[in-house]
Amino acid sequence: MQLPRRDSGRIDVAISARLLAAFSLLVFLSCSVDSVRFSRAAIEEDCMSPGDEDANGLADCDDPSCSSICQQVCGNGVVDGAEQCDDGNQMDGDSCETNCTSPRCGNSIVDMGEMCDDGNGQIVDGCDRACAVSTITYMKASNTNASDRFGTRVALSADGQTLAVGAYQEGSFATGVGGNQADNTATNSGAVYVFTRTAAGWAQQGYLKASNTGIGDLFGWNLALSGNGNTLIVSSIGKGSSSGVNGSQLDDLLPSSGAAYVFTRTGTTWSQEAYLKATNPGANDFFGWSIALSADGATAALGALSEDSSATGVGGDGSNDLAANAGAVYVYVRSGGTWRPQAYVKASNTDAQDAFGASVALSGDGSTLAVGASAEASRATGVGGDQADNTMTLAGAVYTFTRSGAAWSQSSYIKASNTGASDGFGAAVALSGDGTTLVVGATGESSGVTGINGNELDNLATNSGAAYVFGLAGGTWSQRAYIKASNTGVSDLFGSSLAVSGDGNTVAISAIAEDSAATSVGGDQASNSAGNSGAVYLFERSVGVWRQRAYVKASNTGAGDRFGQSAAVAADGATMAVGAYFEASSATGVGGNQADNMAASAGAVYVYR
Template sequence: MKKGILALLFAVLVGCNGGGESGNIIPAPKSFNLEAIEASAIGVKTFRLTWEASQGATSYQVCLKNTSKPDDCEPLAAPTSATQAEISLDDVLLDDELDFFVIASNTQGKTSSNEKTPGPAAVTAAIGYFKASNSEQFDNFGVSVALSADGATLAVGASREDSGATGIGGEQNDSNAENAGAVYVFIRSNNIWVQQAYIKASNSDADDYFGSELALSADGTILAVGAFGEDSGASGVGGNQADNSAVNSGAVYVFTRTNNTWTQQAYIKASIPDADDNFGIAVSLDADGSTLAVAAVGEDSSGVGLDSDQVDNSAVSSGAVYVYSRTGTTWSHQAYVKASNTEADDRFGSAVSLSADGATLAVGAEREDSSAVGIDGDQSDNSATDSGAVYVFTLSEQAWAQQAYIKASNTEAYDGFGVFSVSLSNDGSMLAATAHGEDSNAVGIDGEQGDNSMTDSGAVYVFARDDGVWSQQAYVKASNTQSRDYFGTAAEISAHGTTLAVAAFGEDSGATGIGGDQTDNSIGYSGAVYVFTLADGAWEQQAYIKSPNPGVRDIFCSDVSLSAEGMTLAVGAHGEGSGATGIGGDQTDNSARSSGAVYLY
């Protein structure tokens, strides 16, 4: 079952003080209350709980209440004879409906405490706060984030970091390459988070924006990094990095980790790079890191479908996606993918997502203009400017083919369906697609789509595939829909398609932590994240999440990433302004504007 951070923090308040009886026979511990308890945070999502002894007790067990089996104890730590325990929250996200209790035991029996729920302060105190090891203003740390499947590896991009260093572990304080970009890798070991690596491109240059997009393999050992501003005129894999003849053509770098050491494995370019193609503006890896999809929204070919003519540049910024496969340590080009209705300025590739097996690919085209609705409508009707579309491709017998052309159920001009995020479940049967410019005033799940009184409030659409046929499953809005909240600026669905995290960078609430006041619009563009869960075929909102230190234009939610089971959530806030460095620093120091931060829930 899901154990949530909000619920787990309930354990912070769990304790016992029970009476005993004198005599030669020690009675079973008596029932006990939870008043005498102390808790202190000792790390990211980790607490030490201390309670008074229950007379006669020889062992204590901190438990999670299983709502489906109320009498069962789901242990949160090993049994202890001490009156304290460390509770790790590292593998848990959120669930405010769960309660916690302690069992006191001896040879004569056992007794359970009453249950306890946490307060907001306890929740907020456990949120992980990550900064770069070389925080500087305008670095935009957190513009991209990626979690491994187990939530124990976190990669963070800072696309405007300025160091001229190259490779792994270089000089971080050399600010000679403005906006070159960097990536920081953090790992969790024995419930303690530490920075493992500081990664730069092998050819760091100003305005490359290395780290603008990231993807991790499931085990966190393979990392793909996009640098859409890279300028080399090289083509294919392993070309000449020093040739800067194609400005903003873009590149992708692949890194691998062996025995905790990171090395660059590949330098990848489009097969025919051109200036301003922005190759690498979106990237996705399959689970084992053997298939890589790379988008180039500025690519200009008028080709249609799979492996068409790449040389004809008559459809400016129509966009393309390139698929690469790895055998051993060698990467090679697998497919060149275009839309089935390629047109200029559609920006096919604004978002990409691969399924875990690498056999399903979803591609967003933020400025596609068709007014079609639903699945496989009329692609040729361009009466809804920049409404957006999503295309699904499948791989069979080493050949890719388009499976579906997907539009929103309420297609309208400038909705930007597919602009920032498309996200597939592990088996490729669930798809979440964002439309940050959607205008409905609906709230929650499957509300009224026709009332457009909330300009740019945003929406997310969930689709399901059954026997090769796609259908819309849900129309998702925020619980506090407002104009220009841009709900859907980022979104990710969990491996099994049962948890969905959605970001809204324009949300203005001054609330902090989890479950705060959504109606307080005192901090403009502070941003928020909403978590939804699927149970018994129905989606519902589970949590409303803010940073613990919201600030104006922090843009909390510049990117989101979920662990495979949806139990750990990383949220980037590239506009956050603290001058702190490392993990758990001073959140109140706003001396480094837009240095950026990442929060772990």
Template sequence: MSVRQLLYLAPIAAVLLASSSVVNGQDGVAEELVVLTDLAGLGRDENSVTYFKASNAGAYERFGESIALSADGTTLAVGAIFEDSSATGVGGDQADFSAPNAGAVYIFTRTGSNWSQQAYIKASNTGASDRFGLSVALSHDGDTLAVGALGEDSAATGINGDQHDNSIDNAGAAYIFTRENRTWSQQAYIKASNTGRIEEGDQFGYDVVLNGNGDTLAVSAISEDSAATGVGGEQDDDSAAEIGAVYVYSRDGADWSQQAYLKPRSFSTEMLIGGILFGFAIGMDESGNTLAISGFNEETNRGSIYVFERAGSDWFEQARLVASNPEIGDGLGSAIAVSADGNTIAAGAFDEDSALVGIVPSDQGIDDQRTDDAIGAAYVFVRRGDTWSQQAFIKPTNTQVNQHFGWTLALSLDGDTLAVGAHFENGGSTGINGDQRDTSAQDAGAAYVYSRSGTTWTPRAYVKASNTFARAEFGSSLALNDDGTVLAVGAPREADGAAGINGNQAADSAAESGAVYIY
């Protein structure tokens, strides 16, 4: 699969938690996985998982392509990038199918143990193929929502420009919605300050992230073409195809403004020719002062992570992180998650090839690289003062070729609970800690949960859907609540035809309609 094909398979989510012990770093399948942790009173088996579908579920809408949770785990946002309604705003006509692949976002809330849908959200300028909902982010209180739509076509720039100019295909846009007294409304329509060329859009909105209070927003544009370097460079230089850029915005009251335009400090000739898709994934700490940005395609797709810091309103590049075992094609930065204090960064490398399992000493992976196995890995980096180091090299507890472990990630706020998605995993079991040797459901997908005590990481759970389907790609998106006791997992290619919450999970009647699971 080419990188260009990957651009529309952004992170996706579902919710859950558990724990266990594993024989670490041994070739093969882990022998021992025992559930130890109750899932915040929500249950811990497949019979008590909450199962979400779109209220207007339809085939090929890919509900669950993206997800986000509030810090307390009681507000869930779900993107469905190929939803077809031409409605605009909040609460429009869900049965209008006249705008193919426009996209939508659904908000669910929990009171006690009961979930209900609170809102159906569309862009204010809905257009076919906008893919609104490719990325979503929530503030910690769940009252501010950011949505990316990388296929939006307006040539507008800045904040609240002309939404109806459709002259640049795939220019991209981001939207801010706010909630007051359970009612949602759009607060801002955000475009890049250098929207792009007529012939090729920048895909602004590929990823979005908010800080804790929702007053700082970062938006990536992975196909942005400027050869500028550092912070605040020349935005109108289009000499470096698909280098990518990240834009930072701040909110004062209800007013948004652009604060920074970020690029790597320097580029090699190879990077300028091949593009690095800077911003393929982004992550931010609670304060909004630490921002981690993927250089996914850098160095022949070995990948890297750039760390930027903010002092006052000024941004600077603080560090560049690479894996302990970099290899061509590994794709470090396929996913990024950052702890609340900004001192722990987890990064996925979905195409890493070593066949080790569990928590592996960092030097062990170097001698176990296999060509194009695409098993995947996750790396944890920690900061002491201004110095970063790799703390852990993490593998699935049941390595399989092409499972894409590390395609998605989520961290608890303290950085001590990590969830990793493997959307092409082939396990046929259901629920938590099922039989990992069962490979009867191709590309069904899985999520894995790890925990940290001190500096030591331990595998805790192997998570599957409650209705495992082949090709459902469970684990395409992930979200954790603040303390890691609620996990949301998206399966955008799940095929059940139900609508709403906790419907019939056994009807294979709506291909790629998608689902989200909360454990």
């Protein structure tokens, strides 16, 4: 799929190679189903004739007087010779009309002011975004092996040109950057792969391992990229070292306490910059379960959903173990290449088994933090409800925190509008770049409705899942939308992963257990013949109103692939990466054979534009 292009003024990050070679350049004032012809007289003849027919020094379709009927979007801004559109080169009569045909999505009419046919008669209604041409890049590890689970996590730089992929069960005993990928003697040690996109396409740039690779460390469990793609933080939740920040990495005294590794890129070369541990490491805390990174790469938040302290708020006593699996979040900051802890963050209503830190998100400037506690048990609904109630098991909650200077404080306590037992609200969270749009996934939510803002209360589709959009205005959060899949199904787990564009107007929501056998974009959603294949749903906000823009599947949909295990979008919403960590092809690299199914759970990633 090509993600439809966004308005250029919305974000100051440009995506290269976004010129689409499949759009028509002519929007006709009068057009029919059978043919596309101009019926007006002199100006149309001048504008559509080869060369500079009206002798004004401008190519005719660059002439402002022709702008109402000549629109170029595909290439070099010139409609050459006898061509009917602009294909990006200067060869006359080179069959551009077949290369630049408009997508025909509906009623066979390209309405005035549009660039494609969206099936209705409304003009200037964003059809150019709704009918974009699709491209899919299929990506595998350079050392594909069964059970590596490549695609467990994905992260994109703001410009969509750098992609990081985690494979937490990869088995090489290599350490550092660029080591031996063929060795397979460190089961489940994990690896991360970095890809970059140029005019020639995607290629792998780096193969990253921990500096202290160990069996069962699960390096690559989670990861995050800075906006420019030059800082990457990777967690290893199985790491057992007991030391603190940049301490000794060699002991294994605290099994599964977890660790994180910071890598930086100079030019095209990656190197490890820091080794991070919790300030109060404990066995089985799973530090690094969730990760978020600010746009400048200088603020990181890491969740440890099984941390056991009973402390509340920010900066409490983390030394006791009185609230098993309550969870915590740790904030680190970088200055001059040196990382240090900034905050130890707990819920305002800490309780055992709440899993605070199951998910985390940071605003672009790193000053707003959202934390999911997917097992929190209050019956409250909405924003600012009763936190002391503990009668709704596994309902879930989200907490937001803000930073002033170096001081963090909790700013809100957020629940679903239809809080229910086992809904898992907060299983995933995502924040827009400015920190004013928050999206929350609740994979266990059970309403059977479809679409936007339907009936939340019917509970007819167990574990179908839902997502909730909240907006911040005047310092107060409020719910703005309740989102369900367009093909809601029992146990689909809609809301499994979330990704949001920089402006908050594009949101990708996955359902890793969705069952359709459709492939690519816009396929048949009603088929349920590929159990747990997974899907991603793309939603767009315009003037405060949300609508579904696309239904996205893998190009090689397979039962059990769990497409949507991870998702990421570029800042402008025009590039999306999706991981399917149980995909089974034994192909390697970019664009390989998708059909062989010879490497169970090897994993794959799909990039859509």
